[in-house]
Amino acid sequence: MNNKLKETNAQGLFEAILTLETVEECFDFFEDLCTVPELKALSQRFLVAKMLDQSHVYSDIVKQTGASTATISRVNRSLAYGSDGYKIVFDRLKEQGKF
Numbered sequence: 330m331n332n333k334l335k336e337t338n339a340q341g342l343f344e345a346i347l348t349l350e351t352v353e354e355c356f357d358f359f360e361d362l363c364t365v366p367e368l369k370a371l372s373q374r375f376l377v378a379k380m381l382d383q384s385h386v387y388s389d390i391v392k393q394t395g396a397s398t399a400t401i402s403r404v405n406r407s408l409a410y411g412s413d414g415y416k417i418v419f420d421r422l423k424e425q426g427k428f
Contacts, residue, residue: 345358346358373394373395373396373400374396374400374404376394377394377396377400377401377404378404378408378415378419379419379428380393381401381404381405381408382419387401
C-alpha cells in the first residue's frame with residue numbers, strides 16, 4: 330500500500346468495507362459515506378478500468394462512460410503501473426462469472 334495512504338485513516342475505512350455482506354449493504358454504506366457525484370466518479374472509474382481491461386479504445390470509452398480522456402489515462406496508468414488492485418478484483422469477478 331502507498332505509504333501516504335497508510336498514514337491516513339484508510340485502514341479503518343477498508344476494514345469497515347470488508348464487513349459489508351451484500352450489495353444492498355454496500356449501497357446503504359456508500360450512500361451514507363459518499364456524495365452522489367463522488368459515487369458516480371468512483372463507479373465511472375471502475376467502468377473505465379473494466380473497459381480498458383477488455384481492450385476498448387479511448388473513443389469508445391468516452392462515448393459509453395462520459396469520462397474525460399484525462400480520467401481514462403489516469404485509470405490506464407493504474408492498470409499498467411499500479412498495485413494490481415483492479416487485477417485482483419477483475420480476476421475474482423471473472424471467477425464468479427460476473428465480469
